[in-house]
Amino acid sequence: MEGKKKRLLVLYASQTGNAMDVAERVGREAERGGCPSVEVQSMDHFDPNTLPSESTVIFVVSTTGQGDPPDTMKVFWRFLLKRNLGSSWLEGLHYAVFGLGDSGYQKYNFAAKKLDKRLQDLGAKPIIEKGLGDDQHPSGYEGALDPWLMSLWKTLNHVNSTILPEMSEILHPSMNKLEHPKFKIMYHASSEVVQHDSHISDLKDMKNMIERARSMSPSLHGHDHGEPHYLLKMVTNKQLSKGDDGRDVRQFVLEPLASVVEYQVGDVLEVLPGQNPAFVDAFIKRCKLDPDSYITIEPWSGERDAMDSYVNGSSDHPIQLRTFVSRAMDVASASPRRYFFEVMSYYASAEHEKEKLQFFASPEGRDDLYQYNQKEHRTVLEVLEDFPSVELPFEWLVQLVPPLKKRLFSISSSPLAHPNQVHLTVSVVSTMTPLKRRRYGLCSSWLASLDPNKNEEVLVPSWIHRGTLPPPPPMLPLILIGPGTGCAPFRAYIEERAMQNLVESTAPILFFFGCRNRDSDFLYQDFWLAHSSDDGILSEEKGGGFYVAFSREQERKVYVQHKIREQSARVWGLLNAGAAIYLAGSSTKMPADVTEALEEVVAKESGVSREAAARWLKTLEKAGRFNIETWS
């Protein structure tokens, strides 16, 4: 292993934070086992050029519902696919892969499977077979992780006993030795502080404060893109869905207060949700913290360069504790992880609480923890209230409380039609837990609670990002498929093209929409119909079309894929003229069903086989003419 780094590197690609948790657990166990040098890194912070210089790497990768790797893996993965790397590029690298996926999907754990094969093809040697975590398992991915991890350590130890000199600590954890937290909190006197949060007077200060708070959070790991681009005010909050089947779909119209919002069709709005002040106060009170104190967060002395990337001179800008909790710590929505319960057990003074927490953190208690915590969507606040004898120091809370995450929304307006406004089409997320507790999505319900007529001071910290769907040029024919809230970006496309059509010639658009029935959730009904008549761009006269599938208006279910098959000749006609297909929505199976229908259309209209049609569509995808954007 000449010239190779003598460390254990854990590289993860996480979409929602699960893979990151797994990676951190792998790193933690390695440290407990006495591994002299352990590093845990996100794949998008790692230069793939340096991979051959590593000796031992553990990969933890999630697969999204459509079989894709997480966004943070895209660049790394593209590098690994290069033809010219050669089959001995990774000679001398020992690795193992653990994947997180869901066997309810056809493309189960595809990212992990492809990675494992590619690494071998490039000359690396697997330590053990890949592990595949499955959301469908009764205890989630931990069902596969526990035995796989044990097998990994045993094999590593067998091959080279210097890697884990304290192997016994992994096999029989003593459970009375807790490692130290990764960070320490420095408290600053009020007089030291340059910028007092109570003196936030203008938008500029507010943006700065948000950035300072979030950049100090180690859990956000520098993934945060700095100050908000805009602080937007809600000017319209309109319910689009009617009827009593519990669905609540809103149109939000947001405007900047003192600037101009610039974006293009297809962009996404990233929003930092506000937390209910009552919950923030309850958390601070429960944890016996002083909300007015000023803090900075530093690495625990002895910690190496892992922290450098995101703690940039934070000691210059102390932040008010309450601000930090409110802007960076998710106290009343996200569920904590297994490790949170483990650490809690050390700080429980009541014996029955200590026992229960230790049980939850053990392999035997894994399923029970899953039922109590994940399935019930327990919040940090609820867990702390259920275990009242636990006094967790703030250092641990900073490390373990899930970070407050921003959410992405497709923008559903065109700046040509609505200058200086951003429109969103949002479904307020609502789930019923097994114990009949109703849980609402944090961001969607917070936005829904903003009353344009009342909340003068409540602003929405926002960022504009380029979307995954590039804006189509006016002469490109379009086939748009967007059932439910999938119609959001397409309202923007259609608005834009209608405006363009006033001054130049534009190509036709076929739009396929789907909903339950016209009385309850036919979103933007008037808008689509207006553009389908009077020579509008969705009208047949213009070569366009608007087709709706009402799934519940008749005995059998009718979905967008049925409408596509009905219109097979028109779809084929447009495809032959070079049209691009855009597909958007939130359903899990819809993209696969629609792809199938498109394959059938291509095969039927052109006379080729299904296989040839499927291959043709795949090529279309690679050429950027078949775009799929889905969200869960």
Add this chain to the structure above:
Amino acid sequence: MALVLTDEVSLPLRVIRDLKSEGLNEEEAVVITQCGSLGGKLSFGDAFFGTVFVLLSKIDNLTDQWVSEISRVLKPGAQVLLQTLLLPDNQAKPSSQIERKLLISGFVDVQSTDGSQSVLVKGKKASWSTGSSFPLKKTAKVLPKIQLSDESDLIDEDSLLSEEDLKKPELPLVGDCEVGSTRKACKNCTCGRAEAEQKVEKLQLTAEQISNPQSACGNCGLGDAFRCGGCPYKGLPPFKLGEKVSFGGDFLAADI
């Protein structure tokens, strides 16, 4: 061996002599009259006859079934001849009708001779083996070409997957959806299992239990982490024994 078929009751011998004048020299011939009574089936094996001659009094008697039977008993490459008399009330040209029937059944070299009194249609059974057929749908076109940007420096990632990987994945723990196994309901459950899972076997709380909660086991007030499966207070926040139970609930719900 030749087969002579007619739907007539009798067949004049002259007809057999006429066959010879057509240049057909079969040593032996089988003659079947009133063939309509056979129910469309011939009791001879496949590719038995070197020639089949059909004398039709009524064209309608030449059903598709008969044509395929005739084809069956004919040797590949062998001929069928059909003759029918021209009757004064024959409106449509009988030869084209017969031609069409032959063509549909796969006969080739179909041609007819229109005499003043009768019409003769000839056809040959295809000389390649059975199983080959003409595809009657439109010919496959080539799909429009798609321009790809230079992705040729990357390998095709789908080639990294095995046959096994591409199959539908097995869900963990064998168990039927209906049989109360540990398999979870799908995310977009349509069979009702998701709703059933949400129904918990819960004892209904009485007003008394809410205003003055007691607990024999001592755990009911501690919160869900400590409650047993059948606890009537499951789902509620922790409470103190004897004090009225609050229903907690979402602060957020009040805002919407």
